[in-house]
Amino acid sequence: MTGRERGDRRVDRNRDNHTDGKDLLARRFEADRGHLRAVAYRMLGSLSEAEDAVQEAWFKLNRSDVGAVENLSGWLTTVVGRVCLDMLRSRGSRREDPLEYYVPDPVVRVADTTDPEHAAEVTESVGLALLVVLETLGPAERLAFVLHDMFAVSFDEIARIVDRTPAATRQLASRARRRVQDATPAPGPDARRQREIADAFLTASQGGDFEGLLAVLDPDVVLRADGGRTLAAVSKVVRGAEAVISQALMYARFRQAALPVVVNGAPAFVAVVEGRPTVLMSFTIAGDRIVELQILADPERLAALDLSEEDLARATF
Incomplete structure (x- = not known):
């Protein structure tokens, strides 16, 4: 075998390893897509914008070296949070529709009371009434509340996204929590x-x-x-x-x-x-x-x- 042939084989192996690595990342991302969409929807109240935020997270993943990242799901969650924060800030500077009567994008399913998953859907879904309240929060408050209270992201991680101290981030979430509790209706019947x-x-x-x-x-x-x-x-x-x-x-x-x-x-x-x-x-x-x-x-x-x-x-x- 000539030196050129050995070099070609090394190039092929490197290309195969690179392709395998990309395929693995793609599978990992797809496994987290539903979770990331849930984070983005709660942050934005818009299904189309949530999809855009998730897609932007995929682009960032492809451009980043995540070989040393131990918790890829957590990394992706914070990336989506940061993207949503930027989108909320941009939206706030150009929003024309009054918030008073704004109805967030609904997630609609045909009713089927015989579906055993229906009861779980009721408890796991975020209601439109809560999304309406979330629309009244500032972008940083909304991020702190959604990531911490809904998805158990630590204040240390959230602080890096909003460029605040962990203590200040905890206060953001606390203020948001009080407003949500004051405005959210009590739980309903089954x-x-x-x-x-x-x-x-x-x-x-x-x-x-x-x-x-x-x-x-x-x-x-x-x-x-x-x-x-x-x-x-x-x-x-x-x-x-x-x-x-x-x-x-x-x-x-x-x-x-x-x-x-x-x-x-x-x-x-x-x-x-x-x-x-x-x-x-x-x-x-x-x-x-x-x-x-x-x-x-x-x-x-x-x-x-x-x-x-x-x-x-x-x-x-």
């Missing part, structure tokens, strides 16, 4: 009971049953409607049971075909007209009363819901 209450609301609203609606609405219920830029005129916040009941036009489309779904672990309905989703209504329930109604009427975001034609065809009158 999933089956929540669906019963949501069904009762829909039946009463379809039948114009004022007393039936009063029976399931908390006196201080809040309705938040988000029509996006296309239907900005319908965007509003309504407070109080009687005021919410008076919003009859909000529920008019649900007198047609309605598809029961689960949104971020909570009961919800999608109004379906000519095979298209036109309104999404999600419920936050505490005790035996509805304390929040989140209504998404933004055509662009509704069109992006993870619902197939077969799913939408299951809507009933």
